[in-house]
Amino acid sequence: MNKTNVPSPATPADLLEALQAARADLTPELRKLADFLLENPFEIGVCSIRQLAAKADVKPNTLVRLSRSLGIESYDSFREVFRDEIRQGRETYPDRARWLQSLAQRGEMGALYVASAESAIDNIESLFASIDHRLIEAAARDIVAARRCYVLGVGVNNAVARNFAYLAGMAIDNVHALPQGGTLPVDGIARAGAGDIVIAMTFRPYRREIVEAVDAARAKGVRVIAVSDSPVCPIMVNAQHRFTVPTETPQFFISTIALTAFFEVLIAFIIAEAGEDVVASIESYHAQRQALGIYVEEKDWKT
Helix, strand or coil, X not given: CCCCCCCXXXXXXXXXXXXHHHHHHCCHHHHHHXXXXXXXXXXXXXXXXXXXXXXXXXXXXXXXXXXXXXXXXCHHHHHHHHCCCCCCCCCCCCCHHHHHXXXXXXXXXXXXXXXXXXXXXXXXXXXXXXXXXXXXXXXXXXXXXXXXXXXXXXXHHHHHHHHHHHHHCCCCCCEEEECCCCCCHHHHCCCCCCCCEEEEECCCCCXXXXXXXXXXXXXXXXXXXEXXXXXXXXXXXXXXXXXXXXXXXXCCCXXXXXXXXXXXXXXXXXXHHCCCHHHHHHHHHHHHXXXXXXXXXXXXXXX
């Protein structure tokens, strides 16, 4: 097993990045622990070595061995990097739909309202606290420079992909949401190649068609921007840009509040990076709509 070099002074992001990079070379026991830490980074800063080992179902000395594999002398030094920095908890329910119904039966809908508000605010705060704006800037720059940009999302994420492509399309012409119609995600990138870039998103449980489409894109030399709820998501491996977006909610489906905010920021960065022509493009787009009478004039609805 090769020792991974961690930048000094290390940050939580540095250590999580090193864990992700080292996974393939770890022993099964160390990989088991690494996966737990990548999915539950908030536990590192608040648990003792024995508490964390119990939660990860490994022996306490496994934490020491993993720390040393990253070039850190002790687990205490490893944990110190995370103290007071990572507080992204994950609460799950065996059957969230049934749990939601039980709240109504117990007359606790007010508690559900509060929980929904808290998770929405937490997701937004966690998103902006955990992602360096320079990483989004770099991704935006690559999108603008790409020949074509494909945005992959299925289920509720397809609506997010289409909204992103629609808004980005006001400024640049190379963004396409996939899948379209009755096609599969992989169908849409059949003509993709070097010079193109794909934005792929999937959240637990991860969708096979997105993972397969990303694998096919990589085989064609297409660069990947991966968006998921965990660094261990399959699409994160070997992606040129990786973004972890919190999706926690008391509902039985994922929350897309932080995901939508992420793509709104990405669009803003794309417009900022696209050059002066983008302003003329947006002006022309809206001027044409105005000329076609698509918008209701103020004088019409005030009379």
